Amino acid sequence: MAGLALYCRTGFEKDLANEVIEKSAALEVFGYPELKTNSGLVLFHCYQAEGAQTLAKSLALTSLIFARQLFAFTERCEQLDTSDRIGPILQACIEFPECGELRVEHADSTDGREISKFCRKISVPLRQTLRGKGILTPLEHNKLPVCHVYFEDSTTALVGYSYPQNNSPHPLGILRLKFPNEAPSRSTLKLDEAFQLFIPKKEHGKRLSGGLHAVDLGACPGGWTYQLVKRGMFVEAVDNGAMDEALMATGQVRYCPEDGFKFQPRKNNVYWLVCDMIEQPQRVAKLMATWVATKRCQESMFNLKLPMKKRYESIKEALAIIDQCIDQHHAGPYDLSVKHLYHDREEVTVHLRLKA
């Protein structure tokens, strides 16, 4: 038994499975998915012997929209004896490459959270045992593979490893952020997470710096505008709703009660176009691509609100529209990232810009 284990938000297992089937076939690795609705976990069983390793190395986590984390699993340890769970787990790890870290995890679901305390507790003796056997390095090492033990329940564990260049550094693959009390809506965390995920930290000084101009379509009450203002930017906030008064008092926001599809910025100096309008994903995709292709902005970050069914298909349709639009404008190659962020609900976040 070997394959790829992937985490996602509960309820999105089918979308992730469809995505993995398609993207692993493009790498000529074939298999079949195993999933349970609302488990937050998808297993992709590989037919080829080396399939799981190939995917763990080459199926980029950044390219997977719905996956928060991935690792190659080698065994599912079932009916673990509660008096010795560590023995069988150790046996399952014996052939692993030397790992620099151990992650003992569970689903990000109600059931999963119930065993989080148990996971924390077992990780201490398990780490010591793996270190004693040379499977784990004596000190943590972030350039070596990561050993994963994922408890489906307290007596069933998936055991495997991931590669440091292709995994999430965050527990459960979740970037947890603190809600800033002065922000006018919880949506603010979506844009914060998107900036942290898509823009390399060393480039924040240039691409997220004070003085840049931004347009926020569908801005009210101002959670996204808050993120831009906090970074010292000047924002044209477009929406017919009401904006947060404290944000307006900063003097960095110009309120524009207009339709986001018709809005024209005052000046030609827009760096960021952000958009959280609740509108059809195809329409939003076309609007964003047009702004980027015609260089009305330098970078764009936006949400695509998803239908309840066929979410993956709906995203692919929107991405095809973007590609077509950029091509029609002969705008050249572009960078595009799409992710179902931790703070996203029935939506995904997209970053789009032309290549330099």
Ligand SMILES: C[S@@+](CC[C@H](N)C(=O)[O-])C[C@H]1O[C@@H](n2cnc3c(N)ncnc32)[C@H](O)[C@@H]1O
């Ligand atoms: C999810 S809310 C935005 C929340 C906001 N990003 C925040 O962080 O506070 C969606 C907003 O899009 C606005 N909206 C929807 N369609 C629009 C359009 N065509 N033009 C302008 N605003 C629109 C709605 O009025 C609503 O305020």
